[in-house]
Amino acid sequence: MSNKIKILLGIILVEIMAIAFSISIQSKQTSLNDNSLQQFAILDSTGVHRFIFGKNTLERNEVGTWIVNQKYTADAPLIRQLFQVLAKIEIKKPVSDNMKKEIAEQFKTQGIDIQILKEGKTVQSFKMLDIERECIVQKPDGEAFVIYVPGYNISLSEVFKLSEGDWRAKTVISSSFFGVKKIALTYTEKPQESFVIERDSTFFKVQGISKLDSNMVGNYVDAYKNIRVFSFLDKPAMKDSLLKTQPYCIIEVEDIDKSKNNSIKVFTDKKQLFGILGKTEELVELEPRYFTRFFVRKKDFAK
Template identity: 25%
Template structure:
């Protein structure tokens, strides 16, 4: 009798333990995943040197730090360092808020792998690292996970580590809102907006073509640190003196010229159709001291009647924004107040000598 009672009690206790374990599983979702599969954050001392972001069946965007410390996109273009530093800061501060509901885990997990952004994180480590001595560097992948949409109340973002059983809602403590926007696989959103960042000594020549008046076009040449002015055909101008202060403002302007927004997709297609019916107002070609040539074309941006009303103007041309084409292949929106110092005709810089 005693033995039977003991067996019954053991059975009841076992059932209670199982029920309690299932309760904890449903509540926390931690029993099925190891700590590794729940640890999204990167150690703060990791030296991240490569980030790969991609969607299924897409070529990844590779954000890579080169030997000089500059971040590049696919080894071709300079990346936006501010955006990358923001992403790295986020990667080092990710914490689980709670698992997704058990009844939706499979659907959400499958959707993540089909439509989410996968990020691979690589760090530089050293084979020998003793007391500050670091020898023989190598690059290794330290984290790989999927990023989905922000959850319904924007209190976190759906994420799942590669190989894990199910996703979690992940957030940054102390920061409201989701963070999915920081994990874009869109190349255009990672481009550095800088068009020119040249010191005066790095400029070989500046050629400015004013399309509606060829007599206002000109070229500045750097001759051993002294800039000489010539007409568009290369003939040296005579009978004129330069306004040196205005010329100096032109030369220093090339140290910080950047666009507002890179155009792509359907918006780019529409803009190209419009620009095909126009001619650029200015064409500016700059050769730097490394013989690199950058050409920009400036096109007016037309505005609607409603926009004219809102701005309180009568002209059809946007007074703030224009279309900028760089090297005949990259289209963007730019602001006049950023570029105004270089959008000047010849007569602005010279005056007739007495």
């Protein structure tokens, strides 16, 4: 075979390889386009009634209330945010074949199962991994993608990995202005600043205060219509440790509806606030900037 023929065959072989590579790339791009960038999004939430995020299940009951793990009422604002996020999910990029091989075992051992059901049928089913704050999902057929939410500075993996306590409704006291019977706040180290607000025949009275600032009292009582915690914590060791210390204060609320009675022992830990609920004895985290509004003193109610 002459050198010219060898060179010609070599050129032809290179061209064939280039064409094959081009077809392969186009095939992958076409596959992604066919599947759509929003194939993991829930564009129409009508009929969606169950989410399974690993160990946690969120399910809508017959009256439309979302329930966490068949035990707790879900946080309504968080559920609304969840639907907003799910509607905007997009594929950021497909996972390369090499990376798929590298993370295959991680999906088996660390992958979180995600399922979304609509009108009794599964409309989304995939495994999720969190790698360097990127949410990587794997479909049942093995295809894997990095997904994200444009315009949101969060990783989707953070949403899917929320704890049971995070999903729960955060309101722990909900006594309306007309429902409050008594509010007592006891400061353990400064008892002279403690106070008791009680309903009387016309309004409220504060024990030990003769000239009352009615606006201050009214606004304070009204704040008890929706006292929220930051999160519920499943940390028995921390709870036991806190119970061995003296609380910063104790808040007690009596309502005309006795089912709404509750109390919170508040503990300080550096710049953090924690609480133990009287009704359920659960440990909760409190948001300082929000919760310190309740820490007023008896003299603040005087005119």
